[in-house]
Amino acid sequence: xxxxxxxxxxxxxxxxLLVVASPSTGIKFGLGGEDWKAYRYTDQYYIDHGxxxxxxxxxxxxxxxDYRGYDTLGEATVLFTAIAGAVALLRPWGRDENE
Amino acid sequence: MSKGRxxxxxxxxxxxxxxxxxxxxxxxxxxxxxxxxxxxxxxxxTIAGAGILFLIAFGLGEMKRRYNHHxxxxxxxxGGLIFLGAAMLGLGVAFFYNTLWHSGxxxxxxxxxxxxxxxxxxxxxxVGLKVFAGLVSAMVAIAAFRRWNK
Numbered sequence: 634x635x636x637x638x639x640x641x642x643x644x645x646x647x648x649x650l651l652v653v654a655s656p657s658t659g660i661k662f663g664l665g666g667e668d669w670k671a672y673r674y675t676d677q678y679y680i681d682h683g684x685x686x687x688x689x690x691x692x693x694x695x696x697x698x699d700y701r702g703y704d705t706l707g708e709a710t711v712l713f714t715a716i717a718g719a720v721a722l723l724r725p726w727g728r729d730e731n732e
Numbered sequence: 733m734s735k736g737r738x739x740x741x742x743x744x745x746x747x748x749x750x751x752x753x754x755x756x757x758x759x760x761x762x763x764x765x766x767x768x769x770x771x772x773x774x775x776x777x778t779i780a781g782a783g784i785l786f787l788i789a790f791g792l793g794e795m796k797r798r799y800n801h802h803x804x805x806x807x808x809x810x811g812g813l814i815f816l817g818a819a820m821l822g823l824g825v826a827f828f829y830n831t832l833w834h835s836g837x838x839x840x841x842x843x844x845x846x847x848x849x850x851x852x853x854x855x856x857x858x859v860g861l862k863v864f865a866g867l868v869s870a871m872v873a874i875a876a877f878r879r880w881n882k
Contacts, residue, residue, distance in 0.1 A: 688833040688840075688849035689766030697771065698855050702819060702828030709862065713812055716866040723873040 738791035747789035754782035758860075765856035766849040772856040776863025783868040792875050799872055804865045811862030818851040818858065 652658055671678070679696055687695040697705050738744065761768075762775030787795045822829030832839050833850025841848040 684843050687830055687852070688843055689852045690844050690849075691766050691768060691771070693769070694766050694771050694849075694852055694856070698852055699828060699830055705859075706815070706819065709812060709815060709859065712863065712866055713808065716808070716870045719870045720873045723877040 739789050743789050747785050751782045751786055755779055758782065762856055762860035766852040767844060772859030773863055776860035777867060779864045780867035784871050787871060787875060795872060804869045808862050808865040811858045814858035815855055818854045821851060
C-alpha cells in the first residue's frame with residue numbers, strides 16, 4: 634500500500650513538473666506577454682547571432698567560451714581542484730621510499 | 733617493483749603505432765575547436781587518452797621515466813593562467829568580452845578560417861593543455877598508488 638502510494642505520488646510530481654516546465658503552459662518569471670520566451674529560451678538567439686558576435690562557426694564553443702564564460706571558468710577551477718586533490722592524496726613521492 | 737608490468741609485444745607495437753595518430757587527432761580537435769565539433773576539453777581528453785594508453789601499454793616504470801611531475805604541474809597552471817589572461821583581454825568592456833574579434837590586431841579573419849574568432853583559439857589551446865596535463869597527472873597518481881601490494 635505504501636509503495637503504491639509512493640509511486641503514485643512520484644507520478645503526480647512528474648506530471649506537475651512536466652506541466653510547469655513546459656514553455657506553453659508553464660509558470661513565467663519576469664516579463665509578461667510573449668517577450669519572456671526570447672529571454673528565457675535563448676538558443677535561437679545564439680544560432681542567429683553567434684557567428685557575428687563571437688566569430689566561431691562552432692556555436693557550442695561560442696556559448697561555452699563567450700556567452701557562458703563564467704561557467705567554463707568554474708568548470709576549469711573544479712577540474713584543477715579535483716586533480717590537485719587527487720594528486721595530493723594519492724601520490725607516493727616523498728612519503729614512501731621510491732618503490 | 734614496477735618492473736615487468738608492461739603488456740605484451742602485440743599491445744606495445746600497436747600502441748607505438750596508434751599513439752601518434754591519437755595525438756595528432758587530439759591536436760586537430762583542439763586547434764579547430766572554434767570551427768568544427770569539439771574543443772579544448774574534448775581534444776585535451778583525447779590527447780590524454782594517448783598518454784594513458786602509453787601508461788597502460790608500457791607500464792608505470794617507463795611512464796615514470798618520461799613523466800616529470802613539476803613540468804606537468806607547471807603546464808596545468810600555465811593553461812589556467814592563459815585562459816584567465818585571454819578572458820581579461822577585454823576587461824575594458826567586460827570580463828569575457830571578445831575584444832580580439834571585434835577590434836583586435838590578430839585572430840580577426842573571416843568566420844570559418846583558422847585565424848578567426850578572437851580569443852577562442854587561445855582559450856581552446858589553454859584548456860586543452862590544462863585538461864591534458866591534469867588527466868595525465870591524475871592517471872599517473874592513481875597508477876602509482878599501489879600500497880595495497882605490500
